[in-house]
Amino acid sequence: MKGLVTRSTGLWYDVKSEAGEIISCRLKGKFRQEINQVTNPIATGDRVEFILEENKKNGIITSIEPRTNYIIRKSSRKEHFDHIIASNLDQALLIATFKMPRTSLGFIDRFLVVATSFEIPVIIVFNKSDLLKERDLNKFNDIAAYYSKIGYPCHLISALNNDLEAIKQLLNQKTTLLFGHSGTGKSTLLNTLFGEEIQHTKGLTSQKKGSHTTTFAQMFEWSENSYLVDIPGIKEFGITHIEPAEIGLYFPDFKPFIGQCKFYNCSHKHEPNCAIQAAIKEGKISDWRYKSYLSMINE
Ligand SMILES: Nc1nc2c(ncn2[C@@H]2O[C@H](COP(=O)(O)OP(=O)(O)OP(=O)(O)O)[C@@H](O)[C@H]2O)c(=O)[nH]1
Ligand SMILES: [Mg+2]
Ligand SMILES: [Zn+2]
Structure with missing residues (x-):
């Protein structure tokens, strides 16, 4: 059967079947994961396949569809x-x-x-x-x-x-x-x-x-x-799976200036003729956004 994970509590997952029923499911044995080193191999929002256990009440998740994001x-x-x-x-x-x-x-x-x-x-x-x-x-x-x-x-x-x-x-x-x-x-x-x-x-x-x-x-x-x-409130949001050199690419306000620095691999921290730093001086990028950027790449 196929279903949508609507809640994950750690060991048990609520899976909504295609018929609209909520079935409590578990994982069994070794489960192939898309991402290494995660505390939760299955997350809320995942689309999964599962089989019913003998009692017909609970299920066992057997596979997960690739996530779109x-x-x-x-x-x-x-x-x-x-x-x-x-x-x-x-x-x-x-x-x-x-x-x-x-x-x-x-x-x-x-x-x-x-x-x-x-x-x-x-x-x-x-x-x-x-x-x-x-x-x-x-x-x-x-x-x-x-x-x-x-x-x-x-x-x-x-x-x-x-x-x-x-x-x-x-x-x-x-x-x-x-x-x-x-x-x-x-x-x-x-x-x-x-x-x-x-x-x-x-x-x-x-x-x-x-x-x-x-x-x-x-x-x-x-x-x-x-x-x-x-979801439970997030206290600190530690970024993972993004390289420091990539971070600037996800600042839409940096975008018009990317590629215009003197050095192609400019970190926009201290290099001369940095287009991002020039844009900040001209007020085209806000100070606070730049501060956020520095905090992320320094981490
Ligand atoms: N004054 C005011 N209080 C609000 C407003 N919205 C929510 N609250 C209060 O803020 C408190 C926290 O609200 P929750 O909805 O529990 O917050 P949450 O983001 O779900 O918190 P977690 O589940 O811990 O992540 C409650 O006491 C709410 O009554 C608002 O618009 N104005
Ligand atoms: Mg809440
Ligand atoms: Zn730069």
Whole structure:
């Protein structure tokens, strides 16, 4: 049988069969992996083949279809291992907040690089608009103008408000990842979109604490063929599988200047006649984006 992995808890996977049934499946024995050294050989979003066990209730996953893409990070639990956050995505909503908690631009830029490397479109959704002061609004306008110009549309919302037409418009016929720090409101947004409490969210009193509320990546069918993937909040997003020399290629704002440096292998750090550094001086590339770039290649 064929199915879609809608949830992975480590040992057990929820697999939605073609008949629409959810079957709890396991892996058995040695399982051939597409990527080495991952903590999870099967990820939410994977398309798999499985056989039913004798009890007809559970299944055993026998193979996985090649993924069209995936979001991968360094494992936070196991050194030298990576973790696949989700696979086969059409787009990602990066849920960011100015406060409670603060999402840094560096964190946003890291995610943009990884998603862009797999050609996964990203829409940046700034949540908790109700907490913003005028100063924050001005900051949002500046940041949103810059990101929109380089291909990442931005929205400002409150996930507690039902007024989410602009977001709903984006979801049709797509598999959408909800990505962001813990506490930014991914599950709250999911609940508001569905109009019911399908995921636990953090109680209002414990907003500042760093603990995860959502513990497994899980896929929800919002409407026919439209899925949302809710994940546990990401604290640090360690980039893996991208060489430092490639990072600049995934900065759309660097693109017009790439190939114009004096040295073909310019790292844009300290070389003379660097077109990227010149573009920063002229204000064509923002300082913060360059800072994010340096942090990634230095790591
Ligand atoms: N003020 C305000 N609070 C919000 C908004 N959206 C969500 N919250 C609150 O933020 C807290 C965290 O929300 P969650 O939806 O649990 O956050 P999450 O991103 O799913 O967190 P993890 O599952 O830990 O990754 C909850 O107390 C929500 O009520 C908003 O628009 N404004
Ligand atoms: Mg959550
Ligand atoms: Zn350069």
